[in-house]
Amino acid sequence: MTDTAHYEALGVPQDASADDIKRAYRKMARKYHPDVNPSPEADTKFKAAAAAYDILGDPEKRAAYDRYGAAWDQDRPDPGQDTRWQGGYAFDERDINPEMFRDFFAQRYGAGGMRQDQHVRFEITLEDAIAGARHTLTLQLPQIDAAGRMTLMTRNVDLQVPKGILPGQQLRLQGLAKDGGDLFVEIAIKPHPVYRIVGRDLYVNLPVAPWEAALGGKVKMPTPGGAVDLTIPADAKHGQKLRLRGRGLPGAQQGDLYAELHIVNPPKLSGKARDLYQQLAREQRFNPRAKLGV
Amino acid sequence: MKKAKPHNARIDVIETLSLTELMVFCDANADWVVTLVDHGVVTPITRTDAEWEFTPAHIARARKAARLMRDLGLNVAGVALVLDLIEERDALTRKLALMDV
Numbered sequence: 001m002t003d004t005a006h007y008e009a010l011g012v013p014q015d016a017s018a019d020d021i022k023r024a025y026r027k028m029a030r031k032y033h034p035d036v037n038p039s040p041e042a043d044t045k046f047k048a049a050a051a052a053y054d055i056l057g058d059p060e061k062r063a064a065y066d067r068y069g070a071a072w073d074q075d076r077p078d079p080g081q082d083t084r085w086q087g088g089y090a091f092d093e094r095d096i097n098p099e100m101f102r103d104f105f106a107q108r109y110g111a112g113g114m115r116q117d118q119h120v121r122f123e124i125t126l127e128d129a130i131a132g133a134r135h136t137l138t139l140q141l142p143q144i145d146a147a148g149r150m151t152l153m154t155r156n157v158d159l160q161v162p163k164g165i166l167p168g169q170q171l172r173l174q175g176l177a178k179d180g181g182d183l184f185v186e187i188a189i190k191p192h193p194v195y196r197i198v199g200r201d202l203y204v205n206l207p208v209a210p211w212e213a214a215l216g217g218k219v220k221m222p223t224p225g226g227a228v229d230l231t232i233p234a235d236a237k238h239g240q241k242l243r244l245r246g247r248g249l250p251g252a253q254q255g256d257l258y259a260e261l262h263i264v265n266p267p268k269l270s271g272k273a274r275d276l277y278q279q280l281a282r283e284q285r286f287n288p289r290a291k292l293g294v
Numbered sequence: 295m296k297k298a299k300p301h302n303a304r305i306d307v308i309e310t311l312s313l314t315e316l317m318v319f320c321d322a323n324a325d326w327v328v329t330l331v332d333h334g335v336v337t338p339i340t341r342t343d344a345e346w347e348f349t350p351a352h353i354a355r356a357r358k359a360a361r362l363m364r365d366l367g368l369n370v371a372g373v374a375l376v377l378d379l380i381e382e383r384d385a386l387t388r389k390l391a392l393m394d395v
Contacts, residue, residue: 029366035358036380050365117318119357160305168354170308184308184319186354196388 003069006052009045014066018059025053074149118177119184124161126192130224130249132163137185141178159185164250167197194222200255201248207264208232221259223247230259238263310347313338319353320360327356333374335359 007014010024028049032042055061055072064072122137137157145151157176165171167189176183195202206221216234220227223244230242240261248255269277311319316327330336331346336356338346348356359373368376 026367033362033365035362036376046365162305162307165307166350169350170353172306172308174304174306186357191388191391 003065005070006056006065009048009052010056012056018057021053021056025049025057116178116181117184118181119186121186121188122159123188123190124165125190126195126197127224128161129165129167129187129189130163132165133161135159135161139183157183161187164200166200166249166251195224195257197249200251200253202255202257204257204259205262206230206242206259207262208236210263210265212236213238213261213263223257232261236261308350308353310339310349311353312348313346316348316353316356320356322360329370330356330359333370335370335374335377 004014007016010016010021010028012020012024016024029046031037032046032049034043034046036042037046055065061072068074118139120137120139122135124133124135127133128135137159139155139157140152141155143151143153157173159171159173161171165187167187169187171185171187173183173185175181189197195204197203202224204222206219208219212219212232213236214234216232216236218229218231221230225247228244230244232242238261242259242261244257244259246254247257266273313324313327317324320327327336331338336348336352336359338348338352340346355377359370359377362368362373362376363370366376
């Protein structure tokens with residue numbers, strides 16, 4: 001019985017050379033790496049390619065896979081078999097263990113016997129970041145069972161996300177990883193349809209009608225705490241930023257909320273509006289293209 | 295040795311990491327971190343005692359750099375360029391998404 005799933009994941013034929021496999025993996029990795037390509041399909045494709053390359057990139061594992069298929073790493077009277085496969089692909093982020101980083105730990109802790117930290121990434125909403133939230137994190141931990149096989153154990157962890165957390169910030173849950181290591185949770189914030197986050201500040205694009213920008217006055221604007229009235233100065237410009245102090249992400253240094261004005265025309269002018277515009281066109285001497293020399 | 299508590303573990307928000315802590319965090323050695331600093335991938339803040347400290351944004355960047363170097367076979371100069379371009383792209387994508395409305 002032959003299993004070709006790993007070859008398919010890399011898009012190479014079964015007789016592909018080692019170089020072709022490496023090239024195919026690198027190409028897939030560039031395109032679908034979760035740090036480069038944020039789409040969920042990319043994550044799946046990258047994990048499949050990485051799992052495939054883990055086996056096909058190693059001549060011994062590849063030979064075993066060609067012979068035994070998916071069950072290539074099952075117990076067999078085969079001395080010298082590599083049982084060190086990480087099995088970490090079930091995580092959002094795999095443990096980092098390239099050879100180049102190995103020597104440091106070998107020196108510090110001696111080979112083996114060291115406490116292993118685990119890293120996962122967790123996405124929350126902007127609302128959660130502002131108000132704090134409680135979530136249940138479902139982890140899949142690799143376990144070696146009595147027969148020496150790798151199995152995945154599901155474990156739920158209570159995660160209290162503190163108020164005012166920023167994207168990229170790490171939470172440490174002490175002793176929750178394998179063998180008493182720490183579990184690190186990197187917080188990501190889902191893109192919000194209204195606000196964008198810059199440091200602790202929030203930005204919102206605020207559409208205004210041409211006459212609102214020209215005359216100034218109060219307009220309604222959204223804030224994470226609910227709608228407020230914003231006073232627009234007269235002669236406001238497109239792209240002008242207005243600051244609402246302390247309405248950004250909470251924290252020791254409370255962030256601000258910025259409204260960026262975007263002048264928007266009505267989709268269709270009524271007859272009356274058209275007359276008024278025509279009157280304006282007759283009476284106004286304003287050349288918006290003066291800087292272009294025309 | 296810390297005790298493992300099954301469910302309600304203590305949660306700390308990491309404010310900064312020292313050089314040694316960042317090395318453990320990224321499973322890397324000091325030379326690697328120094329090279330990242332040399333290429334401007336991460337920038338430490340220096341306290342009066344000349345000890346480096348890394349803020350959350352830089353901690354996240356260092357880890358991302360480690361992942362990209364491992365998975366894409368990049369060197370530090372390459373990863374520095376990639377991270378800058380990804381940040382630029384993300385900023386532009388966010389802007390575009392808002393303009394489309």
